Amino acid sequence: MNCKSLSKRFLVLLLLLFVSNAILAQGLIVEGMSIERLKKYGDFVDEQIAKERIPGAAILVYRNGKEVYRKKGGYSDAVDKTDMSMDGRFYIQSMTKPIITAAFMMLYEEGHFLLTDPVSKYIPAFKNLKVATDPSKGKASEAVPMDREITLAHLLTHTSGLSHGLGGTELDKDYAKTMYYTPHKTIQDRMNAMLELPLMFQPGTSWYYSAAPDVLSVLIEQFSGIPTDQFLQKRIFDPLEMRSTGYNIPAAEQAKMVKVHTLNDKGELIKGAYQPPMSNVTVWSGVNGLYSSPEDYVKFCHMLLNNGKANGNQLLGKKTIELMTTNNSASLRDKAGESFGLGFAIVENPGESHLLGSVGTFYWSGANNTHFFIDPKEKIVAVFMTQIAPYSDRFHEEMRRFVLQAVVD
Numbered sequence: 001m002n003c004k005s006l007s008k009r010f011l012v013l014l015l016l017l018f019v020s021n022a023i024l025a026q027g028l029i030v031e032g033m034s035i036e037r038l039k040k041y042g043d044f045v046d047e048q049i050a051k052e053r054i055p056g057a058a059i060l061v062y063r064n065g066k067e068v069y070r071k072k073g074g075y076s077d078a079v080d081k082t083d084m085s086m087d088g089r090f091y092i093q094s095m096t097k098p099i100i101t102a103a104f105m106m107l108y109e110e111g112h113f114l115l116t117d118p119v120s121k122y123i124p125a126f127k128n129l130k131v132a133t134d135p136s137k138g139k140a141s142e143a144v145p146m147d148r149e150i151t152l153a154h155l156l157t158h159t160s161g162l163s164h165g166l167g168g169t170e171l172d173k174d175y176a177k178t179m180y181y182t183p184h185k186t187i188q189d190r191m192n193a194m195l196e197l198p199l200m201f202q203p204g205t206s207w208y209y210s211a212a213p214d215v216l217s218v219l220i221e222q223f224s225g226i227p228t229d230q231f232l233q234k235r236i237f238d239p240l241e242m243r244s245t246g247y248n249i250p251a252a253e254q255a256k257m258v259k260v261h262t263l264n265d266k267g268e269l270i271k272g273a274y275q276p277p278m279s280n281v282t283v284w285s286g287v288n289g290l291y292s293s294p295e296d297y298v299k300f301c302h303m304l305l306n307n308g309k310a311n312g313n314q315l316l317g318k319k320t321i322e323l324m325t326t327n328n329s330a331s332l333r334d335k336a337g338e339s340f341g342l343g344f345a346i347v348e349n350p351g352e353s354h355l356l357g358s359v360g361t362f363y364w365s366g367a368n369n370t371h372f373f374i375d376p377k378e379k380i381v382a383v384f385m386t387q388i389a390p391y392s393d394r395f396h397e398e399m400r401r402f403v404l405q406a407v408v409d
Contacts, residue, residue: 032407089254129150358375358377
């Protein structure tokens, strides 16, 4: 080997060393996201676990359809010290709603109804509902007739006048008692009980988080001719290969349930007194009720990001996804910089919300602090799941901050 050849090899080695040092200096970049910066999110979650503010958590971040970051830590059961798993079964509460909405819109595409149709066209009991004049008096309030009928669009946008049972008025409490603290055998039974109560306000005049997705579940059964759980399995879970999602957990998988935790009066982390049932569930709720895993839910998110397509299947049309992720609630939702589409909150002005994100980002969350967001402009999907009550917006806000600050290209 001559001197000239040795010199060339030496120069190549020097160049490789220079490039390697440059990469190390700036940190690993995957799909335009800094892994070093994403680790700030992991550090934040580790801190929450160490301080026993949450039992454990699982995080998944994707960009351009490729996994960029995953993190799991802490426990699925902080008392028994069962390690957290990406395949854990999280009770996702209101993250059920986007799935139910997607299912309902599949039936819209098939021509079963128009969103402007009155609900009474399909459920006659909606024809003569009353509106409370003073929700603070509960169901004993004087009630007046509706001045317009509730439409299917009102159900989808939480502008129907129904309550979720989460507000502070006596009527909200009546909704909660009727829906959640009274046993029901079917979703039809639960809806019928809800319809015995007056509305909170005239339809279409306000945005108020509601149990309207339960009505969507009843309509899914009516239009499809099969129970909602079977429709979801056939039309969403099977095509997306979501093997860990459903209203019941098979006996062989029940050890994977992530227990719901809370903080006691001393601020100590404990298991909640109430744990959702894992089996024998027969109320196919649109409001809540599904179990899922981060691995599963990210598949649903990617279907939405990819204009309804996944695994070679077109579950929803592109224009339908566009409608679902467009402002459908006028200016009724009173949250800075946001509107509401069909099943999702929509970012309209990040400057007004003071959160990182692109115009058109959409998201939702569950009461036990499961969260996701999809940024179509940046092609980012992020899912965070823990099981701690009560709900806090902070976990969603921190997720947006830590994930999006890692975008460098």
